[in-house]
Amino acid sequence: MPRATSQRRPRRKGPAERPSAPYVFSRLAPVQTTPVYDTYWRFAVERQAILLRRARGAPAPWTKDPVLLRHKFTNAYRAADRVSQFLIAHVIYQGSAQADEVVFRVLLFKLFNKIETWELLQQRLGELSWRRFEASQYAAILSGARAAGTRIYSPAYIMPSARSAFGSAEKHRNHLALIEHMMRDRVTTKITKAASLGGVYATLRSYPSLGPFLAFQMAIDLNYSPIIDFDEMSFVVPGPGALDGIAKCFSTRAGLNEVDIIKLVADRQDAEFQSRGLTFEPLGHRRLQLVDCQNLFCEVDKYARVAHPEVQGLSGRTRIKQVFTPKRELLKLWFPPKWGVNEVLSKQLQQVPR
Structure with missing residues (x-):
């Protein structure tokens, strides 16, 4: 894969960066979730499993989930999507x-x-x-x-x-x-x-x-590029789809705004998977970042239109437009070298999970 033609600049951390401090909220009890919140985590696990099955060369179909079989959804990790992968490998690092x-x-x-x-x-x-x-x-x-x-x-x-x-x-x-x-x-x-x-x-x-x-x-x-290098856990802007997904996942937010909610779920991801008996296979050592959790809210909004039609969002949309068309070529994943993911992921993909 292509590599940058010069060394990247050292990481600069500004006052708004909080890479190591967890997001803690003192009033979690009043936050009330809907069944879509449970689906959020199950969707993340299965969508990531589909990606890795493809990357390991498994034949289609890559899932038994009828909604994921029929409709097109972005990946759990934003950087793993087809357009982002092209941008990283062929635009930024070429x-x-x-x-x-x-x-x-x-x-x-x-x-x-x-x-x-x-x-x-x-x-x-x-x-x-x-x-x-x-x-x-x-x-x-x-x-x-x-x-x-x-x-x-x-x-x-x-x-x-x-x-x-x-x-x-x-x-x-x-x-x-x-x-x-x-x-x-x-x-x-x-x-x-x-x-x-x-x-x-x-x-x-x-x-x-x-x-x-x-x-x-x-x-x-x-x-993603070599010219800046900030922590993706430091900043997020919810898009319209994410706002819809958050509305479907939470019946009561107890005063937390949408940015707080995204930070909360990103911080709690390990506990949320574990409490449901779910095994999420990450990209190497990289956990889901704020932008990924934001995207997952957008995707679960779409998924819920079919899986939870009784749960209303903000937009009132009731169907998923894009149909999934499987591509048979072997999926090759490559991420910004500064993440330190590529070599770890290469070894990870050689292992077949239990």
Whole structure:
């Protein structure tokens, strides 16, 4: 797999970072859960088991769960998803490790969030770099793809058009203008000087059309790179799906807000698995992080539409749109080298669990 072409910077811990202190809440008793909360943990175990069965080369089907067999769900670990895996291996850790270039590549990839769009631009332009970036050149390629009926955006996120800020009727032209504006505004310097993951988020949030959810997702993606290295247990922003999932899991939150809830479940994960007699097989030594627990709330919201139709969320949605289509190729997992997971995971995948 690819490796960074330069040494990463030493980790900087700001005042908002709390990597070693557990999250403790003095009033847990009034918090009341629903049956969906139990499903949250069972879903996490089975979704992770599916991933590892695939990575070990087991044949399909990888589960007996009828909902997971029929519908598409993201992985328990965000970084293990197909798009994140591509971003890590082929966008962040391929090409120049110079900070400006890494930031440019992440912004370019994430604003479209579609592997095929990245590959199209690479095929037509070769190496994608800030040093050689011409917005009009990129825009012409993407306009041509759209005219041919090709979707250039992933349906995973609803991307604001940024028309009010940049004026074009074509969304992709506005997003290319946004990238250029951010790079010329020295966003890389602001990111690398940030004292915390929350500071990176605040920097991204200050730019047009980057709302709370998208800015947080970008901050996490940049944190996969060698240019910053903050603790993922230090900061989280709940997305709309996670808010729905939390509403379904808790009938009473006893004054805890959604961020508190995510921190609480992340801190209690070992006890929650153990109390249910569940065995969760992590990625090497890496426990579920705040962003992973946030994502799991989003996924259990979808799962509960079928498994617990009587439990209402905030959105009122009642069905799961995406159907699961199994891919037969062997799944190869690779994570940021700074995590120290890859070698441990390689040995782990050679072992068949009992």
